[in-house]
Amino acid sequence: NAGVMQNPRHLVRRRGQEARLRCSPMKGHSHVYWYRQLPEEGLKFMVYLQKENIIDESGMPKERFSAEFPKEGPSILRIQQVVRGDSAAYFCASSPQATNTEAFFGQGTRLTVV
C-alpha cells in the first residue's frame, strides 16, 4: 500500500500562470485535507474534501483557489493566476472513513512563483 502521493514535488510558475497540485490518497482513504505551510511556519488548513464533495473550504481564499476530489483520480488543488505570495509548501493528508484514526501526509509540493 503506497503512502499518500503528491506530485509534482517541486513546481515553479511565473506570476499569472496556473498551478495544479495533485494528491493521491492512500488506498481505501476517502478523506483528503490540504494544508499550506510557509517557511518556518505551521500548517494552515485550506480545505477538507470527501469523494466528490467539498466538506469545508473555510481556509481557502475565495478567489483563484479551487479544489476537487473526483470519484476517480487524485485530488487536485488549483491555483489560478499565481502571485509571489502563493509560494509555499502544500501538503495533503488522507484518512479513512473510520473515525478517529491517523491522517497520513504526503511529501508535499513546494511551489515557487517567480
Place this chain on the structure above:
Amino acid sequence: GENVEQHPSTLSVQEGDSAVIKCTYSDSASNYFPWYKQELGKRPQLIIDIRSNVGEKKDQRIAVTLNKTAKHFSLHITETQPEDSAVYFCAASRNNNDMRFGAGTRLTVKP
C-alpha cells in the same frame, strides 16, 4: 470550526531534560487529538495520539495528557535526545472531520 492554539512556539532544552508542549482547543465535541513531528524538509508524521475516552497515554519517552473539562492537552518528552529536535504539531478533530493543527513548536535539544 475548531481552533487550536499551541505553546510555546519555540523550545530549547538540554539533552536529557524534559520538554512539554501545550495545546488548547475550542470545540468541546472534538474527540481525537494526534501529535505530529516534522523534521526539516520532510512530511509531518504521527508520533502519538489520544482519544477523548482516555486521560493519558504513554509510549516509551513520549506521553500525552488530555483534560477535556479544560479543553487542553499536552505532549511530554522525557530524556530528550538531539534527534528529538524537530517541529511538533498538535491537532484536534471530531470523528476525523475537519482536522485543525496548532501553529507548531520548534524544539531544539542541545547536546
